[in-house]
Amino acid sequence: xxxxxxxxxxxxxxxxxxxxxxxxxxxxxxxxxxxxxxxxxxxxxxxxxxxxxxxxxxxxxxxxxxxxxxxxxxxxxxxxxxxxxxxxxxxxxxxxxxxxxxxxxxxxxxxxxxxxxxxxxxxxxxxxxx
Numbered sequence: 001x002x003x004x005x006x007x008x009x010x011x012x013x014x015x016x017x018x019x020x021x022x023x024x025x026x027x028x029x030x031x032x033x034x035x036x037x038x039x040x041x042x043x044x045x046x047x048x049x050x051x052x053x054x055x056x057x058x059x060x061x062x063x064x065x066x067x068x069x070x071x072x073x074x075x076x077x078x079x080x081x082x083x084x085x086x087x088x089x090x091x092x093x094x095x096x097x098x099x100x101x102x103x104x105x106x107x108x109x110x111x112x113x114x115x116x117x118x119x120x121x122x123x124x125x126x127x128x129x130x
Contacts, residue, residue, distance in 0.1 A: 035051070039124060050064070053073075060073065074086045
């Protein structure tokens with residue numbers, strides 16, 4: 001047993017450091033990165049959409065799926081727990097921008113506002129179940 005002691009004393013710190021680095025990497029993963037299910041009410045009834053978001057520093061990329069299919073997000077930014085982005089939709093040969101803004105809440109959900117040419121609607125979001 002004592003013959004292995006020097007090996008264990010050299011190996012143990014390396015294992016501890018590796019585990020600490022792995023935990024640090026997971027803890028530093030941007031909280032907004034992931035797939036989200038969002039919902040909001042409109043005069044036409046409840047609406048839902050799926051967002052796939054990826055945060056890289058202050059930049060936000062991804063896409064949103066609505067009834068019209070997947071749309072790439074543009075102008076995505078993150079500032080602390082707040083974020084915003086734009087999705088352009090084309091309907092009947094007209095293109096218009098929809099601005100999404102929101103905040104990551106302490107409970108891990110999202111709350112925000114969708115701004116369209118017809119006005120604003122509050123929305124909520126939660127992580128999609130895997």
